[in-house]
Amino acid sequence: MSFSSVSSSSSSAAAAAAAAASISSSSSAFFSPPNFPSSRVSNASVPVKRVGTLQCVSIEEKTAYKTKVSRNANMAKLQAGYLFPEIARRRQAHLLKYPDAQVISLGIGDTTEPIPEVITSAMSKRSDGLSTLEGYSGYGAEQGEKPLRAAIASTFYRDLGIGDDDIFVSDGAKCDITRLQTLFGSDVTIAVQDPSYPAYVDSGVILGQTGHYQKELEKYGKIEYMRCTPENGFFPDLTTVARTDVIFFCSPNNPTGSAATREQLIRLVQFAKDNGSIIVFDSAYGMYMSDDNPRSIFEIPGAREVAVETSSFSKYAGFTGVRLGWTVVPKELLFSDGFPVAKDFNRIVCTCFNGASNIAQAGGLACLTPEGLSAMREVIGFYKENTAIIVETFNSLGFKVYGGRNAPYVWVHFPGRSSWDVFSEILEKTHVVTTPGSGFGPGGEGFVRVSAFGHRANIIEACRRFKQLYR
Amino acid sequence: MSFSSVSSSSSSAAAAAAAAASISSSSSAFFSPPNFPSSRVSNASVPVKRVGTLQCVSIEEKTAYKTKVSRNANMAKLQAGYLFPEIARRRQAHLLKYPDAQVISLGIGDTTEPIPEVITSAMSKRSDGLSTLEGYSGYGAEQGEKPLRAAIASTFYRDLGIGDDDIFVSDGAKCDITRLQTLFGSDVTIAVQDPSYPAYVDSGVILGQTGHYQKELEKYGKIEYMRCTPENGFFPDLTTVARTDVIFFCSPNNPTGSAATREQLIRLVQFAKDNGSIIVFDSAYGMYMSDDNPRSIFEIPGAREVAVETSSFSKYAGFTGVRLGWTVVPKELLFSDGFPVAKDFNRIVCTCFNGASNIAQAGGLACLTPEGLSAMREVIGFYKENTAIIVETFNSLGFKVYGGRNAPYVWVHFPGRSSWDVFSEILEKTHVVTTPGSGFGPGGEGFVRVSAFGHRANIIEACRRFKQLYR
Numbered sequence: 004m005s006f007s008s009v010s011s012s013s014s015s016a017a018a019a020a021a022a023a024a025s026i027s028s029s030s031s032a033f034f035s036p037p038n039f040p041s042s043r044v045s046n047a048s049v050p051v052k053r054v055g056t057l058q059c060v061s062i063e064e065k066t067a068y069k070t071k072v073s074r075n076a077n078m079a080k081l082q083a084g085y086l087f088p089e090i091a092r093r094r095q096a097h098l099l100k101y102p103d104a105q106v107i108s109l110g111i112g113d114t115t116e117p118i119p120e121v122i123t124s125a126m127s128k129r130s131d132g133l134s135t136l137e138g139y140s141g142y143g144a145e146q147g148e149k150p151l152r153a154a155i156a157s158t159f160y161r162d163l164g165i166g167d168d169d170i171f172v173s174d175g176a177k178c179d180i181t182r183l184q185t186l187f188g189s190d191v192t193i194a195v196q197d198p199s200y201p202a203y204v205d206s207g208v209i210l211g212q213t214g215h216y217q218k219e220l221e222k223y224g225k226i227e228y229m230r231c232t233p234e235n236g237f238f239p240d241l242t243t244v245a246r247t248d249v250i251f252f253c254s255p256n257n258p259t260g261s262a263a264t265r266e267q268l269i270r271l272v273q274f275a276k277d278n279g280s281i282i283v284f285d286s287a288y289g290m291y292m293s294d295d296n297p298r299s300i301f302e303i304p305g306a307r308e309v310a311v312e313t314s315s316f317s318k319y320a321g322f323t324g325v326r327l328g329w330t331v332v333p334k335e336l337l338f339s340d341g342f343p344v345a346k347d348f349n350r351i352v353c354t355c356f357n358g359a360s361n362i363a364q365a366g367g368l369a370c371l372t373p374e375g376l377s378a379m380r381e382v383i384g385f386y387k388e389n390t391a392i393i394v395e396t397f398n399s400l401g402f403k404v405y406g407g408r409n410a411p412y413v414w415v416h417f418p419g420r421s422s423w424d425v426f427s428e429i430l431e432k433t434h435v436v437t438t439p440g441s442g443f444g445p446g447g448e449g450f451v452r453v454s455a456f457g458h459r460a461n462i463i464e465a466c467r468r469f470k471q472l473y474r
Numbered sequence: 475m476s477f478s479s480v481s482s483s484s485s486s487a488a489a490a491a492a493a494a495a496s497i498s499s500s501s502s503a504f505f506s507p508p509n510f511p512s513s514r515v516s517n518a519s520v521p522v523k524r525v526g527t528l529q530c531v532s533i534e535e536k537t538a539y540k541t542k543v544s545r546n547a548n549m550a551k552l553q554a555g556y557l558f559p560e561i562a563r564r565r566q567a568h569l570l571k572y573p574d575a576q577v578i579s580l581g582i583g584d585t586t587e588p589i590p591e592v593i594t595s596a597m598s599k600r601s602d603g604l605s606t607l608e609g610y611s612g613y614g615a616e617q618g619e620k621p622l623r624a625a626i627a628s629t630f631y632r633d634l635g636i637g638d639d640d641i642f643v644s645d646g647a648k649c650d651i652t653r654l655q656t657l658f659g660s661d662v663t664i665a666v667q668d669p670s671y672p673a674y675v676d677s678g679v680i681l682g683q684t685g686h687y688q689k690e691l692e693k694y695g696k697i698e699y700m701r702c703t704p705e706n707g708f709f710p711d712l713t714t715v716a717r718t719d720v721i722f723f724c725s726p727n728n729p730t731g732s733a734a735t736r737e738q739l740i741r742l743v744q745f746a747k748d749n750g751s752i753i754v755f756d757s758a759y760g761m762y763m764s765d766d767n768p769r770s771i772f773e774i775p776g777a778r779e780v781a782v783e784t785s786s787f788s789k790y791a792g793f794t795g796v797r798l799g800w801t802v803v804p805k806e807l808l809f810s811d812g813f814p815v816a817k818d819f820n821r822i823v824c825t826c827f828n829g830a831s832n833i834a835q836a837g838g839l840a841c842l843t844p845e846g847l848s849a850m851r852e853v854i855g856f857y858k859e860n861t862a863i864i865v866e867t868f869n870s871l872g873f874k875v876y877g878g879r880n881a882p883y884v885w886v887h888f889p890g891r892s893s894w895d896v897f898s899e900i901l902e903k904t905h906v907v908t909t910p911g912s913g914f915g916p917g918g919e920g921f922v923r924v925s926a927f928g929h930r931a932n933i934i935e936a937c938r939r940f941k942q943l944y945r
Contacts, residue, residue, distance in 0.1 A: 033544050067812070068779040069810055069811075070751065070752050070779075070807070070808060070813055072662060072720070072750065073661065073662075073809060073810050074811055075659030075818065078821065084895065085824040087824075108681065108695060113613045117606055117607055117608070117610045119608065123601050123602055123603075126833060127597075127598035127602045131594055133589045134590065135588055139586070139588045139790065141794040141795050142794045145559070174831070177827075178826065181826035185652070185681070186545070188547070188549070191543060191544075205825045206825060209656060209826070211660065212655070213844075250544070282543065288731075306891070308539040310543075323613045323828075324604075324611045324613060324832035325833060326645075326831045326832075335538075336541070338540070338542045338545035339542050339544050339545070340544070340545055341540055342545045342550075347545065350549065351680065354673060355648075355649065356648075356652075357645070357646050357651035358795070359797070359831075360795070360796055360798060360831040360832065360833065360834050361797075362597060362834070363798060366601075408862070456612075456905075470767075
């Protein structure tokens with residue numbers, strides 16, 4: 004390994020960091036302090052290099068080569084870091100401050116329980132097979148392997164008029180959201196639930212669908228924020244929502260944990276139909292539903308003409324690291340000129356993507372066997388027990404608590420307080436990482452999201468600490 | 475599985491197909507004939523449904539619901555299908571015509587040889603581990619796992635001033651090309667080698683960087699096509715190339731198989747520096763290099779200030795289906811305002827992507843062990859023997875043949891003939907799938923690309939058939 008260029012590269016990095024000072028925070032620990040010595044560089048040489056670097060900075064800052072390529076103005080609109088890397092950064096900083104702290108992460112929504120063996124063994128079998136002539140496969144269909152598309156259609160969309168070829172297998176719902184945004188392009192207007200999963204807004208900003216960030220409102224221009232509060236049962240008052248081309252809607256909801264009822268979704272579909280809008284329905288938590296609410300937008304009659312749906316194996320099978328999801332684009336969904344949305348999405352998938360990993364797809368197929376489904380339901384049941392423990396804890400402390408019943412997220416109200424303040428207070432005093440509600444939009448201010456993903460002992464310990472802090 | 479809606483969905487699909495008639499070809503077999511009965515629908519019921527459908531079509535065609543969302547005008551600029559799905563479609567049509575034909579595919583550039591066991595066993599071990607508490611991992615760093623980033627840096631960029639944190643692990647170079655285009659946005663101008671890998675152009679069209687397709691020129695407006703022909707040794711005459719913001723450059727080249735010399739790349743880097751351009755260097759075939767040409771753009775002094783590099787395990791380790799690649803974005807590369815390109819790319823990766831599959835990453839790490847590297851080199855050596863056989867065949871038939879020595883592609887000249895005609899002639903008469911040169915841009919007209927990816931027996935058989943056809 005070579006670090007021969009540490010000195011010169013760090014000096015430009017310093018110049019770059021200076022140039023980047025207007026951005027309030029990096030979206031990850033990617034840009035470490037420029038002079039931070041690599042563990043493979045002997046300490047002995049560091050002081051010498053530092054002197055050289057310090058001398059260089061003042062000279063090179065003026066002469067550092069810059070291309071003549073303008074930075075994408077949409078990228079410059081983005082505020083701070085993408086939420087979750089930002090939380091990871093704060094967690095890291097906390098660990099530096101308290102190296103011995105037993106930090107428990109109920110923040111990022113990352114699964115913690117092992118993947119059932121019936122699923123991993125299918126993946127290891129597929130891996131092993133790749134070293135044999137019979138088992139080897141190269142490029143698969145960009146849309147996913149036929150048996151998996153068929154299994155997704157029959158498992159999640161039986162009797163809903165969704166065919167195998169309406170299913171596009173992907174490496175995850177988050178990635179598909181950007182692919183959908185790329186499909187729609189920069190001229191569409193979008194609406195999001197407020198609060199909402201930040202990828203909808205941030206990808207919209209990147210694709211140029213929005214105006215600038217308006218600091219006083221904590222909103223981007225041109226986005227319709229559909230306020231979801233305890234007062235309206237976390238379902239927006241559609242009579243006050245302006246028409247947009249695209250409506251992002253997540254149910255069961257991340258972060259509020261609420262789930263829209265059938266009657267509410269009928270209204271949403273009617274609203275889209277009246278306005279000629281397209282709903283992007285995010286059902287990544289559908290299997291967490293306890294109540295009799297729809298788990299797919301396609302349970303609503305007519306939805307195939309106004310909606311796509313994106314979903315994921317991440318929270319069902321612990322595939323957050325394995326990467327597998329899907330998007331449903333019904334043939335009936337048409338642009339204003341009658342062109343099928345699915346045909347353009349297919350083109351995006353073929354041009355900008357090359358299919359999900361074949362090994363992950365083997366895992367997905369195993370998930371949808373009777374044994375796989377039952378194993379997934381068991382893991383989901385475990386996380387739902389976690390949720391109940393968290394809900395009960397905050398209830399017992401007198402907090403107003405939402406969500407939890409139909410989603411692995413508990414949405415705790417701290418009326419009148421800043422979410423980031425509460426986040427910091429909890430981290431500082433209990434070493435538990437949560438997620439500040441305002442990270443999901445201005446409508447999340449005053450709330451904190453507590454994720455139920457965690458080992459049982461950690462959930463119990465975190466709740467013990469919450470009780471200590473807030474009793 | 476339910477097909478209760480076959481009738482209504484097929485009628486809208488028919489309307490959609492009519493609306494879509496202006497697009498000359500689908501990019502895949504995605505839109506099957508709307509009335510094609512599924513194997514799970516009993517034949518007995520089909521005639522009844524067909525009658526119903528036929529009655530409905532005339533009524534519903536007029537009333538099929540359309541949203542009011544305008545189709546993305548950039549999507550509408552795209553011509554026909556993305557090249558490789560289009561070839562897959564023609565292969566499929568050929569198989570329908572000749573169901574008993576022994577079709578050999580030397581078209582799409584898909585790897586065929588099993589992945590060395592040292593690599594697959596690392597992946598199956600990682601898969602198995604995911605079912606244990608100790609071996610489980612959820613979300614990884616979006617930029618890739620640290621040991622893999624370090625191994626890529628030390629294996630491919632030793633002594634080149636590229637650090638671990640300059641490496642962004644991905645699900646493949648093709649996917650990263652779209653992420654880079656998303657980063658650059660719609661206001662940049664781009665240059666491509668002509669001919670070139672179609673993803674550069676098509677992603678540029680989708681992101682809105684180009685004008686309309688000019689049929690008479692077979693080019694998109696606003697793209698600078700850098701002609702690469704036998705006359706200029708497949709390296710563009712830079713004195714005639716207009717300045718663009720971004721220059722896509724692939725060496726060893728897909729499709730021509732040529733590799734730029736050190737002296738040529740020095741000129742390219744100087745050209746970029748003079749113009750303030752950013753080079754996107756595609757080194758996906760670097761390990762196929764036999765001659766002493768650079769395998770990375772970062773072998774050229776100063777390249778870190780003007781270039782990013784994207785590469786892939788696909789053609790090195792047979793990972794076309796496993797999906798793993800990487801992109802290098804040096805800290806020294808700055809936009810005109812001094813903002814580091816890497817910082818925006820990091821934001822794209824964090825917002826629009828969630829990391830490559832952890833199982834694939836375990837495979838990538840195994841690839842870069844001494845045993846993995848030696849196993850990869852063996853497979854690459856096998857494909858290079860294939861290449862030699864193909865080159866010799868066409869040479870013996872009196873064709874002018876290019877490439878082959880530094881890349882797994884042989885670029886055969888059919889002067890004065892249409893590439894698609896030659897493609898069809900070869901397919902019709904030998905049942906061998908190749909790739910028409912014009913699919914890579916107007917500069918590819920009159921050439922056919924023959925891929926060396928194939929089992930040895932198939933390569934020998936294909937060459938026997940070539941000799942029969944062209945002797």
